[in-house]
Each structure stands twice: as structure tokens, then as C-alpha cells.
Amino acid sequence: MSLIVQKYGGTSVADISCIKRVARRVKKTWAAGHKVVVVVSARAGVTNELIERAKAIRKNPSDREMDVLMTCGEQETIALLAMALDSLGVPAVSRTGWQAGFITDGLHSKARIREVKANAVRKQLRAGNVVVVAGFQGVNDSGDLTTFGRGGSDLSAIAIAGALKAKSCQIFTDVAGVFTADPRIVPNACKIPAISYEELLELASSGSKVMQTRAVEFAQKHNIPFEVRSSFSTKPGTQVKKKVKSLEDTLVSGVAIDKNQVRVSVTELPDRPGAAAAVFKVMAESGVVVDMIVQNVARNGKANLTFTVPTEDAFRAEKALKEHLSDGSGGKLGRSTNIVKVSVVGVGMRSHSGVASTFFEALANAGINMLMISTSEIKISVAVSPEFGDEATRVAHRAFGLGK
Amino acid sequence: MSLIVQKYGGTSVADISCIKRVARRVKKTWAAGHKVVVVVSARAGVTNELIERAKAIRKNPSDREMDVLMTCGEQETIALLAMALDSLGVPAVSRTGWQAGFITDGLHSKARIREVKANAVRKQLRAGNVVVVAGFQGVNDSGDLTTFGRGGSDLSAIAIAGALKAKSCQIFTDVAGVFTADPRIVPNACKIPAISYEELLELASSGSKVMQTRAVEFAQKHNIPFEVRSSFSTKPGTQVKKKVKSLEDTLVSGVAIDKNQVRVSVTELPDRPGAAAAVFKVMAESGVVVDMIVQNVARNGKANLTFTVPTEDAFRAEKALKEHLSDGSGGKLGRSTNIVKVSVVGVGMRSHSGVASTFFEALANAGINMLMISTSEIKISVAVSPEFGDEATRVAHRAFGLGK
Numbered sequence: 001m002s003l004i005v006q007k008y009g010g011t012s013v014a015d016i017s018c019i020k021r022v023a024r025r026v027k028k029t030w031a032a033g034h035k036v037v038v039v040v041s042a043r044a045g046v047t048n049e050l051i052e053r054a055k056a057i058r059k060n061p062s063d064r065e066m067d068v069l070m071t072c073g074e075q076e077t078i079a080l081l082a083m084a085l086d087s088l089g090v091p092a093v094s095r096t097g098w099q100a101g102f103i104t105d106g107l108h109s110k111a112r113i114r115e116v117k118a119n120a121v122r123k124q125l126r127a128g129n130v131v132v133v134a135g136f137q138g139v140n141d142s143g144d145l146t147t148f149g150r151g152g153s154d155l156s157a158i159a160i161a162g163a164l165k166a167k168s169c170q171i172f173t174d175v176a177g178v179f180t181a182d183p184r185i186v187p188n189a190c191k192i193p194a195i196s197y198e199e200l201l202e203l204a205s206s207g208s209k210v211m212q213t214r215a216v217e218f219a220q221k222h223n224i225p226f227e228v229r230s231s232f233s234t235k236p237g238t239q240v241k242k243k244v245k246s247l248e249d250t251l252v253s254g255v256a257i258d259k260n261q262v263r264v265s266v267t268e269l270p271d272r273p274g275a276a277a278a279v280f281k282v283m284a285e286s287g288v289v290v291d292m293i294v295q296n297v298a299r300n301g302k303a304n305l306t307f308t309v310p311t312e313d314a315f316r317a318e319k320a321l322k323e324h325l326s327d328g329s330g331g332k333l334g335r336s337t338n339i340v341k342v343s344v345v346g347v348g349m350r351s352h353s354g355v356a357s358t359f360f361e362a363l364a365n366a367g368i369n370m371l372m373i374s375t376s377e378i379k380i381s382v383a384v385s386p387e388f389g390d391e392a393t394r395v396a397h398r399a400f401g402l403g404k
Numbered sequence: 405m406s407l408i409v410q411k412y413g414g415t416s417v418a419d420i421s422c423i424k425r426v427a428r429r430v431k432k433t434w435a436a437g438h439k440v441v442v443v444v445s446a447r448a449g450v451t452n453e454l455i456e457r458a459k460a461i462r463k464n465p466s467d468r469e470m471d472v473l474m475t476c477g478e479q480e481t482i483a484l485l486a487m488a489l490d491s492l493g494v495p496a497v498s499r500t501g502w503q504a505g506f507i508t509d510g511l512h513s514k515a516r517i518r519e520v521k522a523n524a525v526r527k528q529l530r531a532g533n534v535v536v537v538a539g540f541q542g543v544n545d546s547g548d549l550t551t552f553g554r555g556g557s558d559l560s561a562i563a564i565a566g567a568l569k570a571k572s573c574q575i576f577t578d579v580a581g582v583f584t585a586d587p588r589i590v591p592n593a594c595k596i597p598a599i600s601y602e603e604l605l606e607l608a609s610s611g612s613k614v615m616q617t618r619a620v621e622f623a624q625k626h627n628i629p630f631e632v633r634s635s636f637s638t639k640p641g642t643q644v645k646k647k648v649k650s651l652e653d654t655l656v657s658g659v660a661i662d663k664n665q666v667r668v669s670v671t672e673l674p675d676r677p678g679a680a681a682a683v684f685k686v687m688a689e690s691g692v693v694v695d696m697i698v699q700n701v702a703r704n705g706k707a708n709l710t711f712t713v714p715t716e717d718a719f720r721a722e723k724a725l726k727e728h729l730s731d732g733s734g735g736k737l738g739r740s741t742n743i744v745k746v747s748v749v750g751v752g753m754r755s756h757s758g759v760a761s762t763f764f765e766a767l768a769n770a771g772i773n774m775l776m777i778s779t780s781e782i783k784i785s786v787a788v789s790p791e792f793g794d795e796a797t798r799v800a801h802r803a804f805g806l807g808k
Contacts, residue, residue, distance in 0.1 A: 016457065016460045016461055019461065020461065050480070053420065053480075053484060054483070054484065054487055056420045057420055057423065057424065057484055057487045057488045057491060058487040058488065058490060058491040061487040061490070062486075062487065062490060064497070065483045065486045065487050065490070065497075065498055066483070068479060068482065068483040068486075068498050068500070069479075069480060069483035069484065071479070072476040072479045072480050072483075075472060075473075075475070075476050075479070076454070076457075076473060076476050078472065079458070079469045079470070079472040079473035079476075080457060080458065080461055080473065082466075082469045082472075083458055083461045083462040083465040083466070083469050084461045084462065086462060086465070086466060086469070087461060087462040093468070093469075094469055094472050096472070096549075099547055099548075120547065143503055143524065144503075145500075
């Protein structure tokens with residue numbers, strides 16, 4: 001009897017009939033002789049409803065009280081799913097985050113898991129029950145309810161799979177797995193059978209939002225393998241693990257596109273130590289995450305500094321920069337423009353050269369101009385004009401032979 | 405700085421504007437220099453919504469999972485009320501039942517409070533916070549969520565007032581207090597300034613549903629005085645306590661009416677020991693609460709046994725009786741009829757005679773026939789035909805001079 005952890009998101013448990021469907025799916029796994037822990041999110045829409053109600057009372061409600069409010073969402077789902085399992089003859093018992101032993105730090109609304117004290121869950125499993133656990137939530141040392149941020153149920157599933165040494169952790173979602181590219185842009189994109197944590201992270205940071213980044217980082221840190229698969233199909237999805245041997249010869253695992261980037265530039269920055277650092281300090285203090293950075297060689301003691309920020313942070317970034325540059329220490333704020341970032345990702349790059357040249361040549365042959373370039377150990381990203389984003393993705397996908 | 409516990413029911417926190425109104429009211433008490441603990445119910449309607457959702461999944465959901473589901477209701481309210489207080493500049497912190505230390509036995513859906521470990525609440529009060537506590541809920545020794553049954557928030561308020569030795573426990577409701585009679589029936593009924601626990605209990609058991617009976621019993625057992633008052637007015641309500649000195653000369657405190665009773669009779673019951681006992685054993689085993697009982701003197705070895713049961717139990721009672729009597733041991737099921745029970749209640753009866761005769765004479769003068777009579781130490785009840793119920797109440801109210 002091996003233990004399987006399954007996670008179902010908000011759309012999978014959106015209403016009564018969805019919950020019943022999930023129950024039937026869990027029953028199959030249970031009937032096949034497995035022990036099962038099910039981690040669920042709040043019903044789709046519930047979280048937003050609760051937020052609306054809070055905002056109607058107070059524009060900036062305290063994070064502590066928001067956590068008390070939000071945790072109601074999953075608590076409702078676990079009770080309903082346990083009932084649905086029970087009605088199918090599957091012995092089931094629900095546990096909220098604190099009942100399942102999710103101990104976190106004190107940071108409300110984005111708490112970090114310190115430990116999963118899974119004894120109570122283990123006991124219920126030994127008693128023959130399917131255990132239905134509320135995702136997204138835990139409790140801190142003071143006994144206050146905490147939550148893990150949007151998508152935090154993925155983290156719950158992976159953390160409890162690690163604590164229980166589960167044989168398998170299945171993240172059910174509305175996509176069939178991780179693809180070589182977004183199938184809406186690249187019609188012949190393939191499902192990737194297996195991928196490493198770091199590749200998935202790089203794909204995620206490049207716009208392929210399959211899972212919460214923190215969940216993948218947690219899995220990587222604690223080496224907890226998991227599978228991303230569809231809740232609407234029984235086909236296997238994508239295995240995510242430490243090393244993917246069979247794929248080490250693959251140069252590139254996937255192509256990601258991020259349409260949510262704005263390029264910000266500071267011109268005539270004095271070419272002296274600390275000038276650029278000061279700019280990024282301002283960004284950090286404003287809570288803006290800077291992505292690609294390019295600084296050209298200084299001429300006449302002046303340099304140009306260009307970087308990208310998420311679209312939703314662009315206004316805040318410009319405002320902070322204007323203030324910073326207005327002190328006369330030098331530098332002018334350039335005009336910001338929307339760009340699209342296209343990235344090729346693959347652990348194979350580490351041991352193989354030529355990936356960049358293949359990528360760049362393909363873009364050049366397609367007549368697509370690269371506005372910025374940035375690279376990491378297993379990723380090469382280029383910024384292109386928004387109108388070329390989709391085409392650049394298709395070109396890269398073809399260049400590395402990723403299609404079916 | 406004295407401590408005041410305030411309890412607001414579901415209709416008082418039904419929506420955002422209601423919650424804001426409660427917050428303003430709490431702020432007044434807080435601003436007057438009191439420490440305040442607020443106990444709240446789920447928003448009106450939420451409990452029924454949750455029940456409906458559960459029933460859509462499973463006809464008879466387990467009590468354990470129902471408790472997990474139901475406790476979401478108050479958890480939402482405490483977060484929203486804490487936010488509303490915060491927005492008025494009142495430092496407030498919420499606590500669920502388990503966070504507030506409500507330790508109960510294991511009986512899901514109607515758990516009994518074993519203890520209120522109020523240290524965490526005390527600490528928050530010392531830190532200057534208004535503490536908003538979820539009513540109706542607690543946690544058992546196994547860490548499972550439990551609930552106290554409908555109206556259980558009254559019990560929560562009284563129990564925590566006792567644990568914290570509060571100066572005052574105010575039960576806010578949609579009536580102005582306890583009245584000498586239902587004002588819809590007796591227009592000149594008066595608010596009773598003070599009443600004893602036992603009188604309130606007798607009034608409640610006779611149809612004047614102001615508060616959950618268990619809450620009053622708990623208050624009586626632990627001698628925790630409280631006040632029933634209107635959430636829509638600032639006028640004082642009714643003080644409920646052990647002894648009400650000033651009122652000991654009052655023969656009758658109030659007149660109650662219960663329209664929810666059916667009279668069941670068994671005729672030709674053999675006049676032998678155990679025959680009547682067997683009937684009531686059957687009722688108890690069917691979960692039917694029997695109220696008034698009359699057995700007449702046997703004639704020809706046969707007796708008639710008449711008693712009343714709540715209307716909702718009448719069908720079940722008849723079915724069980726039919727089965728019991730069909731074994732041929734004797735007794736026939738008579739025709740059941742609706743009756744109305746009118747009761748006069750008052751601790752003064754203990755030391756004064758003549759209450760019964762005043763009551764009966766007044767009914768006789770009004771031409772109202774008494775179908776059954778039953779008495780307790782501080783209550784006299786009569787059953788009358790439904791069409792005479794309201795008039796009998798008015799007659800009794802007048803006879804004891806209870807009007808304005």
C-alpha cells in the first residue's frame with residue numbers, strides 16, 4: 001500500500017458536481033489499494049468573494065484578519081469533499097491546515113512552512129481513512145491562522161508529500177502537464193514527460209505559469225518529486241524531479257513567453273561606481289522585481305541602463321525612478337515600452353555550446369530584431385517587440401526541434 | 405476598566421452594513437473605557453446555505469464533517485467584524501472557537517463545553533484589544549472542531565463571560581428583552597426588568613424562545629448573570645440572574661404560549677403497573693419529548709392516558725405507538741388533536757397560594773375550557789383548544805395584572 005498525495009485546485013472543486021467528480025477520481029486511486037491524502041483549494045470564486053466582502057469593510061484589511069477570513073474557503077471544501085467521499089463508501093476525514101500540522105512562520109498572507117507535523121494525518125491514514133487536507137493554510141507559533149499566498153495549495157501538497165514520504169504527489173490542474181511551449185501559440189507543442197525542478201522554475205519565471213514558483217522551489221530544496229497532470233484526463237502528465245537522465249541530451253526542454261514586461265531605461269547615467277546600484281536599490285525599496293538588465297559601455301562618462309519590470313509594476317517603477325533622478329545626481333528617465341520576453345530553457349545548455357547561436361540565428365532568419373538579451377545557466381532570454389513575440393516563440397520551438 | 409461580553413446574533417451581522425453597525429456599537433462600549441469581548445454568530449442565512457450545500461452532496465452527512473463546514477460561518481464574521489472595528493480605530497483581534505479556548509466533549513453538532521481556556525483571550529485584552537470570538541464552536545480533545553447546536557453562540561458568550569469573570573454579559577437580539585407575554589398577542593405586555601434563570605427556562609420551555617435553553621441552563625449552573633437586550637436600541641433589557649429580590653412579591657412574571665403541541669391519547673390502557681411506563685419508554689426510544697401528561701382514574705381496569713408532544717414529532721409518536729399497541733397487550737390509539745399550551749410562570753408561586761385558582765377562574769369567566777392541566781414548582785400550564793390560545797394568554801396576563 002503506497003501513499004499518494006493528490007492536489008485539486010479551485011476550478012476542480014468549483015461546485016457540487018465538480019466536488020463529486022473529484023471524489024470519484026479519488027475513489028479510483030483508493031480502490032486501487034493506495035493510501036490517499038487529498039489537498040484541496042477553495043472553490044473557484046470563493047476567495048474573490050471573501051476579498052470583496054473584506055474590501056467593502058476596509059480598504060486595507062490587516063493581513064492577520066484576511067488570513068482568518070480566507071482560510072474559510074478551503075475549510076468549506078474539505079468538509080464537502082469528505083462528505084462526497086463518504087457517500088461513495090470511501091472512509092474519509094477532513095483536516096484544516098492547522099489540524100494537518102502545517103506550522104509556519106508569522107508572515108501573514110505569505111507565510112513560509114517551517115514544518116509539517118503530520119502525525120495526526122498519519123494516524124488517520126493508518127486507520128484506513130482518505131485524509132482531505134485544506135491547502136494554502138497553516139498556523140504559526142502563536143496559534144494564529146496563516147496562508148501561503150495565491151496558489152499556495154500546490155505548496156501544501158508538496159510539503160505534506162515530503163513529510164509523509166509519499167510515493168507520488170500529483171498536482172491536478174486544468175492543463176495536461178508542462179508543454180514545450182504554449183499550445184495556443186505553438187500548435188505542435190508537446191507535453192514534456194519529465195523535467196527538472198530548475199527547468200520548471202525557469203519556465204515559470206519566463207511566463208509559463210503551471211505552478212506556484214514557491215511550491216517548485218520548496219520541492220527542489222527538499223527534493224520532493226511531483227507530477228503535474230490534468231484533472232480532466234487519466235493520461236500521465238509531466239514528472240518533475242531532480243535529475244532527468246533520459247533528457248540530458250536534450251539541449252532545450254521548452255520555450256516560454258512572457259508578455260507581461262515593460263522595458264524601462266535610464267539614460268545619461270554617470271559612469272561612476274554605485275550609480276546603477278542606486279537605481280536598483282530604489283526599485284527594490286519600491287517592491288519592484290527587475291528582470292532582464294542591460295548596461296551599455298559608457299561614453300563620455302555617461303551610460304545607458306535598461307531593464308524590464310512586470311507590467312503591473314511599471315507605473316510604480318517610473319514614479320520611484322523620477323523621484324530618485326530628480327535629486328540632480330544624474331541620469332534621465334527614458335520612455336518605457338512594452339516588450340515580450342521569449343526564453344529557451346534546458347539543463348542541456350550546461351554541457352553544450354551553440355544554443356545561443358542557434359536561437360539568435362533562427363530569429364535573425366525570421367527577421368526578428370532582439371532588443372535585449374539575458375542569460376542564465378540553463379536559460380537564454382531575448383526581448384522582442386510585442387508584435388514579434390508569438391512568431392519568435394514558434395521560430396525557437398522549430399529551431400530546437402521541439403515539435404511533434 | 406471592567407470587562408463586558410457582548411453577543412450579537414446572525415441577524416445583527418447579516419451583511420456588511422449590519423457588521424459596521426455592530427462595530428460602531430462595540431466602539432461605544434470600548435470608548436467608554438471598558439474592555440470588550442464580542443461573540444458573534446454566522447451571518448444570517450449562511451448556516452442554511454452551508455447546510456444546503458452539504459445536503460446536495462450527501463443526505464445524511466457525518467456530524468464531524470458538518471461541524472467542519474458550519475464553523476466556517478462564524479469564522480467569516482469574526483474576521484469581518486475585526487476589520488470593521490479596526491477601520492473605526494478600535495484595536496481588535498479575532499479568535500475562532502478553538503483559538504478562544506472552548507474545549508468541549510466529543511459530541512459533534514451538540515457538543516458540551518468542558519472548559520474555556522481563556523488565557524489567550526485574556527492576553528489580548530491586556531494588550532488593549534477588543535477580542536472578537538466565534539460563537540457556537542469549539543474543539544474537542546482530539547483537536548476536532550465541534551459545534552453547540554442552533555443558537556449556540558448564546559452559550560459561547562455566557563461561558564466566556566463566566567471564564568473571564570466579566571462584569572456584564574449582554575446578549576443582543578432582535579427583541580428588547582423578556583416580556584410578560586408575546587406583545588403580538590398581548591399589546592400591553594411589559595418588558596421584565598429582571599428575571600431568574602429558572603423563570604426564563606420555564607418561559608422558554610413554554611414557547612417564549614428568547615434564548616437557547618442550554619445557554620440559560622449553563623448560566624444557571626455556573627451562576628453567570630446576563631442581560632437580554634435589543635441590538636436596535638440603547639435601552640436596558642432584561643437582567644437574568646439567580647435571585648431577583650425586588651420581584652419576589654410578584655406572583656407571576658410572565659405568560660407564555662406554545663402553539664406547537666399535539667395532544668396524543670391512548671385509551672383503554674390496562675390498569676396495571678408498567679403499562680403507562682411502557683408507553684413513555686416507546687416515546688423516549690423514538691426521540692419524542694413528551695410534555696404535559698394526564699392519566700385519569702381507571703374504570704373497569706382500563707385507564708386513559710393523554711399527553712402532548714411537539715407538532716414536528718407527532719407523526720413519529722403516532723407511528724411508534726401504533727406499533728407498540730399492535731402487540732395486543734392492550735390500549736388503543738385515540739385521535740390526536742392540536743392544542744395550545746398557555747403557562748403562567750413565576751418564582752412567587754413557591755411561597756404564595758392561589759395562583760392556580762386565579763388562573764383557572766379567569767379562564768372560566770372567559771368561557772375557555774381547560775383540556776389538560778400540568779404544574780411545576782414555578783409554572784402552571786393549561787392546554788386549550790387552538791382557537792382560544794391567544795385569548796387565554798390575554799386573560800391570564802390581565803388576571804395577574806402584568807400589563808402596563
